[in-house]
Amino acid sequence: MRDARRTVRPTVLTGALAALTVALVSPFAPAPAGASVPSPVARTVAVPSAATPADPVGSIGPVAQRWSPDLSAVDADDVNVRFTGGRLRLADRAPRAVTSAALDRHPAFAEGTYLSRAHDLVRPVTRVRADVVAETGQGGAVEVQVRGRGAAGWTEWRRAVPAAVFDRPVTRVQARVQLTARTPAVTPAVRGVRLTADRLAVAAATPGLTYRVFATRIGLVGETTANGHVVQPRDHFAALPSRRSLAPPDTGDYTVRVCTTSGSRCEYAPVWDVGPWNTRDDYWNLSAVRENWKDLPQGLPEAQAAYQHGYNGGRDQFGRTVLNPAGIDLADGTFWDGLQLSTNAWVDVAYLWTGTGVRAVVGDGPLNVRSGPGTGYASRGLAARYANVPVQCYVTGQTVSGPFRTTNRWQRLAAGQYISYAYVSAVYGGSVPPC
Numbered sequence: 001m002r003d004a005r006r007t008v009r010p011t012v013l014t015g016a017l018a019a020l021t022v023a024l025v026s027p028f029a030p031a032p033a034g035a036s037v038p039s040p041v042a043r044t045v046a047v048p049s050a051a052t053p054a055d056p057v058g059s060i061g062p063v064a065q066r067w068s069p070d071l072s073a074v075d076a077d078d079v080n081v082r083f084t085g086g087r088l089r090l091a092d093r094a095p096r097a098v099t100s101a102a103l104d105r106h107p108a109f110a111e112g113t114y115l116s117r118a119h120d121l122v123r124p125v126t127r128v129r130a131d132v133v134a135e136t137g138q139g140g141a142v143e144v145q146v147r148g149r150g151a152a153g154w155t156e157w158r159r160a161v162p163a164a165v166f167d168r169p170v171t172r173v174q175a176r177v178q179l180t181a182r183t184p185a186v187t188p189a190v191r192g193v194r195l196t197a198d199r200l201a202v203a204a205a206t207p208g209l210t211y212r213v214f215a216t217r218i219g220l221v222g223e224t225t226a227n228g229h230v231v232q233p234r235d236h237f238a239a240l241p242s243r244r245s246l247a248p249p250d251t252g253d254y255t256v257r258v259c260t261t262s263g264s265r266c267e268y269a270p271v272w273d274v275g276p277w278n279t280r281d282d283y284w285n286l287s288a289v290r291e292n293w294k295d296l297p298q299g300l301p302e303a304q305a306a307y308q309h310g311y312n313g314g315r316d317q318f319g320r321t322v323l324n325p326a327g328i329d330l331a332d333g334t335f336w337d338g339l340q341l342s343t344n345a346w347v348d349v350a351y352l353w354t355g356t357g358v359r360a361v362v363g364d365g366p367l368n369v370r371s372g373p374g375t376g377y378a379s380r381g382l383a384a385r386y387a388n389v390p391v392q393c394y395v396t397g398q399t400v401s402g403p404f405r406t407t408n409r410w411q412r413l414a415a416g417q418y419i420s421y422a423y424v425s426a427v428y429g430g431s432v433p434p435c
Contacts (some may be wrong), residue, residue, distance in 0.1 A: 373397025
């Protein structure tokens with residue numbers, strides 16, 4: 001399901017407290033003397049202030065790095081946005097039914113997403129905040145999110161207002177601007193975004209999280225997912241009920257390992273859609289981080305709590321009666337071929353971006369995951385193309401010629417799970433040791 005977003009106040013989104021009027025010459029310059037003051041819905045911008053009790057993440061550090069994404073650089077990574085008149089706007093403002101992994105959909109919003117180029121930092125940071133010059137109007141919303149890349153790969157997307165704090169240092173930052181309108185008359189627009197990054201002392205990264213949740217099949221062949229991917233027959237990806245784990249198309253920045261409860265079959269699949277049921281339920285996160293439903297235990301999807309225990313009156317965030325306890329949706333190929341399921345079922349899901357260590361990128365697939373280092377060993381499941389999979393170590397075995405190399409090296413993903421290195425397009429997060 002596409003993101004149904006709560007209403008944002010029609011003012012500037014900022015990580016600070018004080019606000020100034022903005023001049024038309026630059027979105028981040030104060031208004032000249034004598035300039036007329038626009039309404040609160042129009043152009044305003046905030047400037048950093050000293051830390052106060054209302055600012056939970058403190059003040060900007062002395063070695064802050066600042067930059068502004070080029071909003072005019074709209075390309076194929078962006079969805080339903082255009083840059084015109086010096087502003088980033090929705091290309092199509094008509095609310096329409098959008099595809100989702102849920103059984104039924106909620107056609108209440110027009111929305112668009114702009115994805116900036118990744119910005120390389122001079123030094124590692126752990127915090128990024130945004131100042132945004134935006135015009136939202138009544139019924140419109142603008143939200144800026146960021147993610148960071150470090151040795152272990154990309155973090156989840158986090159809101160940059162008041163600030164996004166990462167649990168490990170990052171050296172690259174990418175921004176995402178989401179525009180939402182309830183009616184065609186609403187014209188949310190963004191004139192500028194300024195990002196400021198610095199470093200805080202934060203806790204060490206946690207190991208990968210695994211929870212047992214109920215899985216349903218997506219279907220929807222020929223329709224478009226929340227990240228712009230057109231669903232193919234027997235496709236290989238997954239959907240989770242939060243945009244915080246939504247990977248850009250043709251990437252596995254956020255990958256799940258989904259296994260049958262017996263452990264006999266697993267698939268490593270990228271997260272390319274949002275659903276089921278909810279769109280702001282990152283249930284794998286701690287309550288301090290979880291976007292909604294903070295009173296639920298970590299690892300318990302809101303839909304499961306609603307279906308099994310009558311939580312929230314048995315309804316999802318849109319007020320719909322929850323008809324199953326699903327916490328993940330699986331594309332047909334993942335469902336039928338990877339896990340060999342014939343009906344909806346409980347599965348064990350590992351949210352791999354929450355872990356640390358070496359990762360390999362599957363460059364061609366779906367790729368068989370073997371029980372040993374050779375094609376004669378039984379298949380234990382599949383690794384989808386673009387999946388970012390954890391690598392424990394490597395062994396030598398059967399020589400395989402693949403799209404990237406000819407090699408006898410096999411990478412062990414877990415006990416009894418091996419893939420041929422011939423199909424791996426990249427390795428990051430460190431070097432792979434021998435087993």
